[in-house]
Amino acid sequence: MQVILKETVESLGLAGSEVNVAPGYARNYLFPKGKAIAATPQNRKKMEQMRKQIELKLAKERELAQESAKRLEGVVCTIPAKVSSEGNLYGSVTAGDIVDALKEQGISVTRKMVQLKENIKSVGTYNIGIYIYKDVVPEITVNVVPDEKAKE
Numbered sequence: 001m002q003v004i005l006k007e008t009v010e011s012l013g014l015a016g017s018e019v020n021v022a023p024g025y026a027r028n029y030l031f032p033k034g035k036a037i038a039a040t041p042q043n044r045k046k047m048e049q050m051r052k053q054i055e056l057k058l059a060k061e062r063e064l065a066q067e068s069a070k071r072l073e074g075v076v077c078t079i080p081a082k083v084s085s086e087g088n089l090y091g092s093v094t095a096g097d098i099v100d101a102l103k104e105q106g107i108s109v110t111r112k113m114v115q116l117k118e119n120i121k122s123v124g125t126y127n128i129g130i131y132i133y134k135d136v137v138p139e140i141t142v143n144v145v146p147d148e149k150a151k152e
Contacts, residue, residue: 001020001021001022001023001026001038002018002019002020002038002039003018003019003020003021003026003030003036003037003038003039004016004017004018004036004037004038004039004043004044004047005017005018005019005030005035005036006034006035006036006037007034007035008058008061008134009030009035009036014058014134015054015057015058016047016050016051016054016055018039018044021036026038061133062133062134062136065132065133065136066133066136068132068136068138069132069136069137069138070138071107072107072109072130072132072138072140073138073139073140074140074141075102075105075107075140075141076140076141076143077098077101077102077105077140077141077142077143078101078142078143078145079093079097079098079101079142079143079144079145080145080146080147080148081093081123081144081145081146081147082146082147083123083146083147087122087123088121088122089120089121089122089123089144092119092120092121093119093120093121093142093144094116094119095111095114095116096111098114098116098128098142099111099114101142102140109130112131113130113131113132114128114130114131115128115129115130115131115137116128120142120144122144123144123145123146124143124144125141125142125143125144126141126142126143126144127139127140127141127142128140128141128142
């Protein structure tokens with residue numbers, strides 16, 4: 001089913017683009033949430049008129065994303081974790097732990113934004129991408145260190 005996106009949907013495309021999706025996905029998710037409209041001739045004409053507004057909005061979003069990326073670039077985040085005698089972690093460091101550590105530094109991100117392929121399971125330094133916008137993914141440094149409080 002052809003739909004026109006009213007706003008950017010991460011897995012589909014940018015606002016204003018016409019994409020093909022499963023009918024159920026369109027009916028049950030995109031239409032009720034106001035993220036898309038059916039690609040009828042009338043709606044295509046409306047979207048052509050709205051395209052300039054959408055392009056301005058996307059440019060503004062990209063600009064804000066780049067400003068956020070500049071603030072995040074080079075941020076170092078230290079996470080203390082309980083460590084076994086072999087140097088392995090009890091449990092693992094998850095995206096949620098990284099979000100909490102960044103929040104302590106006054107940086108607000110969500111777990112979905114943290115690009116962690118798999119949970120961190122050993123002490124060390126890791127470069128982690130933070131997804132902000134389509135092609136704006138600054139890297140932060142995450143240091144996982146032994147928790148001194150746990151040794152006492």
